[in-house]
Each structure stands twice: as C-alpha cells, then as structure tokens.
Amino acid sequence: MKIKMVNNYQEMSNDAADLIEDQLKKKKASILGLATGGTPEGLYEELVRRYHLGRIDFQEVQTFNLDEYIGLPQDHPQSYAFYMWSRFFSQVNIDPARIHLPFSTTAGDAEAATAYDKQLKQAGGIDLQLLGIGENGHIGFNEPSSFLWADTHYAELSRETMEANARFFAWREDVPQQAITMGMAPILQARHIVLMASGKEKAHAVKEMLCSPISPWHPASFLQLHSKVEVVLDAEAAAELPPHVFAYK
Structure with a gap:
C-alpha cells in the first residue's frame, strides 16, 4: 500500500488522473471501476481535459460503476447514472456499449444484482478500481455492519451516509434510503485500487482505514489486505495520520 499526501483537492485530482492515465497507457482496453460523489468530480474534469488534449483514449475502455440509488430514474439529476453521463461519459470517446451501471427500481430484484456480477466476471474483473x-x-455503499456482503447487493443506507448525501438534494426527505452496490469481493479482486479522500470530515475515516484492525464495522479497513492500493489524500484528509504511515508499503 502506498499513501501519498498532497496539498489540496486539485493536486489530489491530478495525481489520481495520473494513475488512470498510466493504466490506460499500459492497457488500452482496461476495465475501470468508477466511483461517484463529491470527491472524484475534479478527477473526471481532469480526465476530460486530458482526453481533449489527446493524452488519453477511452475508445477501448470498459467501465463498471460501484453503486446507484434505488428509486431514482437514471435521468434524475441526483442519480449516479446522470452524474456519470453529465460529468464524464458524454465528454469522452467511450463506447456506450462498454459502460455498465447497476440499476434496479426495487430493492428486492435479485436478478439485477446477479446480472451485474455476471457482466463483471465475463469482462474479466477490474483492472483499476477508483474508490472514495x-x-x-x-x-x-458497503455500510458498517457485523458482516459484509461479497457480491452485488441491496443496501440500507446508514443515517450517517444519508446525512452526508443530503447536501445534494433540495430536501432531506428526498435522500434515498436504499441503494444497489458492488460487494466487497469484486472490489478486493481488482488488480489495482486507487482511493481518494479530501477534506477534514474524512480524516477520522482515513485514520481508521489505515491504522485500526480490519473490521466489517469499518469496511475500508479491508483494503489493508490488498497487494496494490494507492491512497491519495489532501492535507485535511491526512490530518489525523501519524507520520510513520507515509512510509507504509
């Protein structure tokens, strides 16, 4: 595991973009696992910029997104499908047939979850998984619990997650309470993982991820088991880390 602290959000976004650019130079037909939310917005902007400069080609890339809210249509402004199309997919030369997004209208649709896992296995697994x-x-949306699901599944969102996501919705009661999410198995089976974290509100979670025992009550701690993880943090997100962590390999 490599942990890198940078000065600010833009440097974090640039560093993560460097890692994706390097991956695509090594393998044009890479399979990318993609995340959403506030943290990677700057990364997607930077990838689009590099595409227009001719530095990155997405024509042969396949993508699998981590998760999606239950109950939001894909054209809803707060759906993760809309997020990806508006910020990234529509602005680069990726083949729409190579884009994979989990989607279900109800939390009981086992077929949708199983089908998503099947698509991912048929593709050969993830080359580089982006995480927040x-x-x-x-x-x-693998929430803290007494156990973690291995495969794609339906998650009841925790109060903390709903409160954190409320800033994206006009009314707190509009925040979805359920999601479909990739499970821990395909995440940990990715050949390379890049985790980004920004802001002081993430500092404690980052410390628990890197410095505490592995526990399903802190799902990100399972990344300690992976052989190739790169963590890119801005200074605020790294604020609670002891100095020796930055020498951790």
Whole structure:
C-alpha cells in the first residue's frame, strides 16, 4: 500500500488522473471501476481535459460503476447514472456499449444484482478500481455492519451516509434510503485500487482505514489486505495520520 499526501483537492485530482492515465497507457482496453460523489468530480474534469488534449483514449475502455440509488430514474439529476453521463461519459470517446451501471427500481430484484456480477466476471474483473471513502468508512455503499456482503447487493443506507448525501438534494426527505452496490469481493479482486479522500470530515475515516484492525464495522479497513492500493489524500484528509504511515508499503 502506498499513501501519498498532497496539498489540496486539485493536486489530489491530478495525481489520481495520473494513475488512470498510466493504466490506460499500459492497457488500452482496461476495465475501470468508477466511483461517484463529491470527491472524484475534479478527477473526471481532469480526465476530460486530458482526453481533449489527446493524452488519453477511452475508445477501448470498459467501465463498471460501484453503486446507484434505488428509486431514482437514471435521468434524475441526483442519480449516479446522470452524474456519470453529465460529468464524464458524454465528454469522452467511450463506447456506450462498454459502460455498465447497476440499476434496479426495487430493492428486492435479485436478478439485477446477479446480472451485474455476471457482466463483471465475463469482462474479466477490474483492472483499476477508483474508490472514495464515507465518513463512516463505507466504500461503495458497503455500510458498517457485523458482516459484509461479497457480491452485488441491496443496501440500507446508514443515517450517517444519508446525512452526508443530503447536501445534494433540495430536501432531506428526498435522500434515498436504499441503494444497489458492488460487494466487497469484486472490489478486493481488482488488480489495482486507487482511493481518494479530501477534506477534514474524512480524516477520522482515513485514520481508521489505515491504522485500526480490519473490521466489517469499518469496511475500508479491508483494503489493508490488498497487494496494490494507492491512497491519495489532501492535507485535511491526512490530518489525523501519524507520520510513520507515509512510509507504509
């Protein structure tokens, strides 16, 4: 595991973009696992900028998104499908047939979850998985619990997650309470993981991820088991880390 602290959000976004650009130079037909939310917005802007400069080509890339809210149509402004199309997919040369987004209208649709896992397995698994981290340590919508699901599943969102996401909605009661999310198995089976964290509100979660025992009550701590994780933090998100962590390999 490599942990890198940078000065600010833009440097974090640039560093993460460097890692994705390097991946696509090594393998044009890479399979990327993509995250949403506030943290990677700057990364997607930077990838679009590099595409228009001719530095990155997405024509052969496949993507699999981590998660999606239950109950929002894909054209809803707060759906993660809308997020991806408006910020990234529509602005680069990715083939729409190579884009994979989890979607279900109800939390009981086992077929949708199973089908998503099947698509991912048929593609050969993820080459580079992009992650953020929730204030309670969730990755994707794998929420803290006494156990974690291995496969794609339906998640009841925690109060902390709903409160953190409320800023994206006009009314707090509009925040969805359920989501479909990639499970821990495909995340941990990714050949390379890049986790981004920004802001002081993420500092405690980052410390727990890197410095505490592995526990399903802090899902991100399972990244300690992975052989190739790169964590890119701005100074605020790294504020609670002891100095020795930055030498951790």
